[in-house]
Amino acid sequence: xxxxxxxxxxxxxxxxxADLRIEHGLTGVVGPNGCGKSNLLEALRWTMGENSPxxxxxxxxxxxIFAGTATRPPRDFAEVSILAEGAGExxxxxxxxxxxAGSAYRINGRDVRxxxxxxxxxxxxxxxHSPALVSQGRIGAVIAAKPxxxxxxxxxxxxxxxxxxxxxxxxxx
Ligand code: ATP
Ligand code: MG
Numbered sequence: 001x002x003x004x005x006x007x008x009x010x011x012x013x014x015x016x017x018a019d020l021r022i023e024h025g026l027t028g029v030v031g032p033n034g035c036g037k038s039n040l041l042e043a044l045r046w047t048m049g050e051n052s053p054x055x056x057x058x059x060x061x062x063x064x065i066f067a068g069t070a071t072r073p074p075r076d077f078a079e080v081s082i083l084a085e086g087a088g089e090x091x092x093x094x095x096x097x098x099x100x101a102g103s104a105y106r107i108n109g110r111d112v113r114x115x116x117x118x119x120x121x122x123x124x125x126x127x128x129h130s131p132a133l134v135s136q137g138r139i140g141a142v143i144a145a146k147p148x149x150x151x152x153x154x155x156x157x158x159x160x161x162x163x164x165x166x167x168x169x170x171x172x173x
Contacts, residue, residue, distance in 0.1 A: 009080075011066070012043070047093055048121050078096070
């Protein structure tokens with residue numbers, strides 16, 4: 001899976017909509033101190049499901065919303081979209097947070113749970129953390145889970161497996 005585009009609105013210092021195309025190969029982000037390089041990487045990780053405010057350098061999750069400057073009022077929401085491409089298929093993942101209302105996720109325009117996004121990236125061997133950390137965490141969680149929880153996880157995985165079956169079907173038509 002490759003990330004092809006990143007769009008941000010109201011996320012940290014990116015108060016105005018920003019649209020970044022990401023080309024094949026290695027991408028470097030350059031610019032003066034404080035211009036938002038780290039914020040960009042945080043936007044990627046946040047959209048993939050990062051939920052630790054500390055790792056977003058904030059005290060609470062709403063700190064990712066543009067907080068205002070001397071000349072610009074604060075925003076009520078932040079939204080980031082990742083357009084990814086894998087196996088010739090495009091998938092758009094959107095995370096949005098509103099003050100007082102928490103986060104919502106969409107995959108290809110459909111409302112989904114945070115879990116669905118986490119599974120999507122776990123399945124695609126990428127994600128908010130390194131691939132190894134995500135898969136190790138998931139394996140550990142499955143092993144340590146109570147039977148009922150393990151069943152829920154497996155059902156979740158089966159739901160994603162269903163998506164792949166549908167994709168194969170579509171490719172054969
Ligand atoms: P460096 O080269 O020093 O690592 P950088 O390019 O990585 O800098 P960032 O850390 O991404 O810069 O951006 C820091 C800027 O983002 C600061 O100016 C900070 O005020 C701003 N910022 C962070 N969170 C918010 C927010 N919620 N609202 C508005 N601005 C924010
Ligand atoms: Mg930085």
